[in-house]
Amino acid sequence: MSPLASSHGRRAALFDQLPCGVVLLDRKLRIADHNRTFAEIFGEGRGHSCFEKYKGRSEPCDDCPALQTFSDNKQRVLEERGTDCFGQSIQYLVQMTPLQDADGSVSHVAAITTDLTATKRLQQEYRTLFEKVPCYVAVINRDHRVVKANEMFRRTFGEPRGERCYRLFKQRRDLCPDCPAEQTFRDGETHTAQHSGVTRQGTATQYVVSTAPLVRDPDGEVAHVVEMCLDVTEARALERELVRAHTLRQALVENSLDAIVVLDAEQHVVLMNRAAEALWGAHRERSLGRRVRRRMMPPALEQLLAGEKESVLLLDTTIRTLQDVEVPVRLAGVALPEDEEVLGVAVIAQDLRPRKQLEKDKLEAERLAAVGQTVAGLAHGIKNILTGLEGGMYVTSTGLKRGDQGRIQRGWGMLERNMGRISELAKNLLAFSRGDAPRPALVDPARIAWDVVELYRESAEQQGIRLVTEIAAGIAPASLDAEGIHSCLANLVSNAVDACRVSQNAACTITMRFAEEDGALVYEVEDTGCGMDYEVKQKAFTSFFTTKGGGGSGLGLLTTRKFVQQHGGEISFDTRAGEGAIFRIRLPRDRLPQPDPPSPQSET
Amino acid sequence: MNTPPDKPPPLVAIVDDEPDITTFLGLALEDAGYRVVTINDSASALALLRERRPDLVCLDLLMPEQMGSSLYLQIRQLEELRGVPVLILSGLGAQDHFQELLSRAGEVPLPTGYVDKPVETEAFLDTIRRVLADQGAFDAGGRS
Numbered sequence: 001m002s003p004l005a006s007s008h009g010r011r012a013a014l015f016d017q018l019p020c021g022v023v024l025l026d027r028k029l030r031i032a033d034h035n036r037t038f039a040e041i042f043g044e045g046r047g048h049s050c051f052e053k054y055k056g057r058s059e060p061c062d063d064c065p066a067l068q069t070f071s072d073n074k075q076r077v078l079e080e081r082g083t084d085c086f087g088q089s090i091q092y093l094v095q096m097t098p099l100q101d102a103d104g105s106v107s108h109v110a111a112i113t114t115d116l117t118a119t120k121r122l123q124q125e126y127r128t129l130f131e132k133v134p135c136y137v138a139v140i141n142r143d144h145r146v147v148k149a150n151e152m153f154r155r156t157f158g159e160p161r162g163e164r165c166y167r168l169f170k171q172r173r174d175l176c177p178d179c180p181a182e183q184t185f186r187d188g189e190t191h192t193a194q195h196s197g198v199t200r201q202g203t204a205t206q207y208v209v210s211t212a213p214l215v216r217d218p219d220g221e222v223a224h225v226v227e228m229c230l231d232v233t234e235a236r237a238l239e240r241e242l243v244r245a246h247t248l249r250q251a252l253v254e255n256s257l258d259a260i261v262v263l264d265a266e267q268h269v270v271l272m273n274r275a276a277e278a279l280w281g282a283h284r285e286r287s288l289g290r291r292v293r294r295r296m297m298p299p300a301l302e303q304l305l306a307g308e309k310e311s312v313l314l315l316d317t318t319i320r321t322l323q324d325v326e327v328p329v330r331l332a333g334v335a336l337p338e339d340e341e342v343l344g345v346a347v348i349a350q351d352l353r354p355r356k357q358l359e360k361d362k363l364e365a366e367r368l369a370a371v372g373q374t375v376a377g378l379a380h381g382i383k384n385i386l387t388g389l390e391g392g393m394y395v396t397s398t399g400l401k402r403g404d405q406g407r408i409q410r411g412w413g414m415l416e417r418n419m420g421r422i423s424e425l426a427k428n429l430l431a432f433s434r435g436d437a438p439r440p441a442l443v444d445p446a447r448i449a450w451d452v453v454e455l456y457r458e459s460a461e462q463q464g465i466r467l468v469t470e471i472a473a474g475i476a477p478a479s480l481d482a483e484g485i486h487s488c489l490a491n492l493v494s495n496a497v498d499a500c501r502v503s504q505n506a507a508c509t510i511t512m513r514f515a516e517e518d519g520a521l522v523y524e525v526e527d528t529g530c531g532m533d534y535e536v537k538q539k540a541f542t543s544f545f546t547t548k549g550g551g552g553s554g555l556g557l558l559t560t561r562k563f564v565q566q567h568g569g570e571i572s573f574d575t576r577a578g579e580g581a582i583f584r585i586r587l588p589r590d591r592l593p594q595p596d597p598p599s600p601q602s603e604t
Numbered sequence: 605m606n607t608p609p610d611k612p613p614p615l616v617a618i619v620d621d622e623p624d625i626t627t628f629l630g631l632a633l634e635d636a637g638y639r640v641v642t643i644n645d646s647a648s649a650l651a652l653l654r655e656r657r658p659d660l661v662c663l664d665l666l667m668p669e670q671m672g673s674s675l676y677l678q679i680r681q682l683e684e685l686r687g688v689p690v691l692i693l694s695g696l697g698a699q700d701h702f703q704e705l706l707s708r709a710g711e712v713p714l715p716t717g718y719v720d721k722p723v724e725t726e727a728f729l730d731t732i733r734r735v736l737a738d739q740g741a742f743d744a745g746g747r748s
Contacts, residue, residue: 384622386722391628394725398635407631414624533647 021113024099025050025066032108041092041115043085050111054082069096069109079116091116136229139214140165142185144175147224157200165227169197169207181225184211188222194232206233259329259351262336264344265305267292279329279351281321296320297347304335304345311335316590319349328352363591366565381425388418438481438566440593445478445485445521446471449514452489456497456510465500465508472515479592480567485523485585488560492525492583495556499529499581508580519589520569526582533577560585568592614736615639615656619649619675620664620693625723629662632725633732650678653685660736662719665694680712689716689735693723 015022021038023031023045031045031053038045042053050066051057060067065076077095084090092113099108130137130150137150138160146153146160146168153160157168165181166172175182180191190212197205207229214224253260259276263269269287277284280296298317303309314331321327330350336343396411398404449471460467493510500508505528513524557571564571568591575581616638618629626642633640641656643649653661663676676692679685692715716735719728 383721384625387628388622388624390722390724391624391631394628395631398631410627414627418624 019114021115023050023053023111023113025109025111027070027107029060029064029066038113041084041090041113042082054080054113056083056087065094065096066109066111069098070106073098073100073106091120133228135231136227138165138227138229139224140181140227141224142222144179144181169195169229171198171200180209180211181227184213184225185222188213188216204233205231206236208232256348257350259347259349261292261347261349262344263292263301263305263347265342267305270344275351276349279321279327279349280319281323281325293320293322295324296322298331301333301345301347304333305342307335307342309335310337316352328356359591363568378429385418385421385425388414388421392416392418438484438563438593440479440481440567440595442477442595443480443482444475445480446473446475446514448480448482448485449489449512449523452486452493453512455490456493460497460510463497463501465497465510468509468511470511470513470515475514475516475521478521478587478589479595480587481563481593484563485567488563488585489523489525491556491560492585495583496525496527496529496581499527499531501529503529503580504578505529521587521589523585523587524582526580528580531577531579531581532575566593613637613639614659615641616660616662616732617641617643617653617656617658618662619643619646619653620662621646622664625664625693625721629723629728632729636729636732638732646675649675650682653679654682657684658688659739660732661688661690662693662732663690663715665692676715677712689739691715691717691719691731691735693719693721 016036018035018037021041022035023038024033026032029050031048031050034045045053049060051060051064055061065078068074069076075095075097077093080092080094082090082092092115094114095112097110097112098106099110101107133150134152136153136156138146138153139148141147144164144166145162146165149157149160157163160168166174166176166179170176176195178193180193183189183191190210192208192210195207195209197207199205209230210228211225212228213222214226215222217223253271253273256273256275259279260271260273261269261276261280262271268289268291272280272282272284272287276282277287280287296319298314298319300312300314300317304312312331312333314329314333317329317331318326319329319331329352332348334346334348336346392411392414394411395414396408399407399409399411449469453467453469453471457467489512493512496510500510508528510528511524511526513522513526515522561571564585564587567587569585569587571583571585573581573583616633618626618633618640620626620629620642621644623644626644630640630642641652641658643652661679663679665673676690679688679690717731719731
């Protein structure tokens with residue numbers, strides 16, 4: 001191959017690979033030759049007219065630039081719209097260059113076509129982006145004046161062209177000391193900063209500003225900078241609020257006296273506070289992310305995780321510590337739902353050990369106080385009897401001295417009466433002290449009420465007293481000293497019968513009630529008898545006080561109270577003179593004495 | 605007997621819910637020459653005391669349930685009874701206990717004295733005599 005031929009070949013290859021379409025047109029506007037790029041856009045064109053290929057026309061265009069070039073021998077560039085080989089509209093830049101023969105005449109025109117469609121579309125897209133982006137975008141010059149601004153910018157700041165950016169954003173008169181645009185002008189790099197501004201209305205505003213170089217001078221200096229500004233005032237406020245809420249929550253959770261644990265759906269520990277560490281004897285660092293052991297939590301929590309319940313409240317339950325110690329707690333569990341799923345559970349537990357101890361101490365103190373009162377009352381009773389005996393002796397002896405028969409008899413009566421009181425007292429004391437500790441066993445608590453009613457039914461009827469029962473059925477067995485509670489109720493009914501007997505009311509009623517309320521067994525004996533006046537009411541639970549003359553020991557209610565207190569309960573009453581009285585025994589189940597384990601002998 | 609002939613002997617009131625005790629102390633005081641009013645019902649006690657205006661009151665504390673102490677406070681708050689000496693009869697043997705009750709009630713003068721049960725006749729009469737002498741009342745005693 002000759003050097004010329006090879007040179008021609010290289011040119012042909014170069015011609016084909018040019019990134020623009022090149023066409024040689026003759027004077028009849030026929031395509032003499034074209035390169036491959038042209039064919040890729042407009043299709044094979046040799047022998048066809050240019051207007052046919054470029055625009056799908058059957059005759060030349062009215063203002064054909066090729067013809068003009070042929071005639072004036074001048075180069076021209078223009079933007080044209082045509083149709084490509086697939087029938088799609090196409091926008092292109094065409095440069096017409098006259099090609100002269102050796103004699104200087106223009107034999108051909110070279111038409112170099114650059115496809116502008118993609119560029120134009122891109123330009124349009126960029127413009128839309130610039131206009132519609134939801135932040136302030138402005139192009140500023142070296143004087144920090146706004147040259148161009150987007151829609152949002154204009155909407156907020158009005159027509160900003162020519163205004164300085166620091167004036168618009170901050171109402172400042174001079175350049176900000178840390179201006180990112182200034183840095184970009186200086187080093188041509190992108191810069192981002194956070195700025196606080198003030199609106200025209202004086203509202204404080206937070207911005208995140210980014211600046212980037214846009215246009216460079218011919219000498220390489222940055223002539224314009226695009227400034228993008230995002231208003232983050234609300235986001236910052238929300239962020240602060242979030243931080244505050246988080247801090248508050250953390251402080252509340254951490255300092256809560258109740259133990260708080262959050263488990264995820266797989267029962268992994270997500271959160272635990274200091275009180276929870278103490279309650280479960282677990283280290284937080286070692287527990288977080290670990291699965292909680294099944295026996296450490298009450299089984300009821302699984303219902304929450306299974307989505308069967310939204311919350312549980314266990315007033316008296318137990319948990320187990322890491323060291324496997326059972327601890328009584330009051331516990332609330334709440335499912336943490338998200339849509340249909342259960343994300344986990346929050347557990348709030350209160351250690352009941354101190355309270356249980358207090359309750360125990362209080363019960364003990366009440367028992368001691370009851371014993372103390374009894375002993376004091378006993379001493380008083382004995383001293384009164386002794387004074388009565390002393391008096392009997394004085395009256396008898398002075399009667400004897402004077403030979404006064406009446407006085408002797410009076411003194412003798414006093415002696416007899418007080419001797420009788422001593423033996424009565426001794427008998428009652430024995431009864432009072434009998435079974436000092438209750439002997440509890442699981443019994444039907446309603447049965448005791450029925451037994452007492454049966455005991456008094458006949459005698460009440462004989463005295464014209466109506467005996468009514470309101471005794472709930474189906475109450476679970478309870479640990480009681482049945483004999484003791486029986487004598488308590490019998491004492492109350494016996495008092496009621498006496499109250500009815502001396503009452504002015506023609507037809508009296510005694511009502512025996514029994515029910516369970518809030519975990520407590522409640523017995524009530526109500527009568528419509530004579531009731532008590534203030535004085536008697538005050539002394540109702542006083543040892544050796546009686547309204548029944550010689551017929552009462554003054555120990556009945558006291559014994560009853562002692563028994564009720566030994567069962568962890570309380571007795572109260574309400575009464576009005578002439579209208580009757582209601583006595584109420586309340587025995588909370590969780591304070592009842594527990595039955596003794598059966599001894600080996602009793603098992604046989 | 606130092607009582608001038610034109611003056612009646614001092615009147616002593618005994619308030620106790622035990623009839624045997626009022627009988628005993630009443631007879632003992634009458635035997636010693638005093639006039640006596642016995643009261644077993646604490647509810648009507650105050651009215652009777654206002655009516656009879658005794659020279660001395662023997663008041664049973666009854667029990668820790670405030671009966672005696674509330675009556676004592678009422679006596680002390682009444683203009684016409686305020687100056688009357690009051691002896692507390694008590695089976696409690698606990699003067700401190702009673703004084704504590706009183707101090708809780710506020711500024712009330714303490715009782716004139718205490719007589720512990722069981723009451724010993726001579727000691728009781730001695731106390732009565734002494735209190736009345738201190739009060740400047742005429743002594744009715746001496747007849748034994």
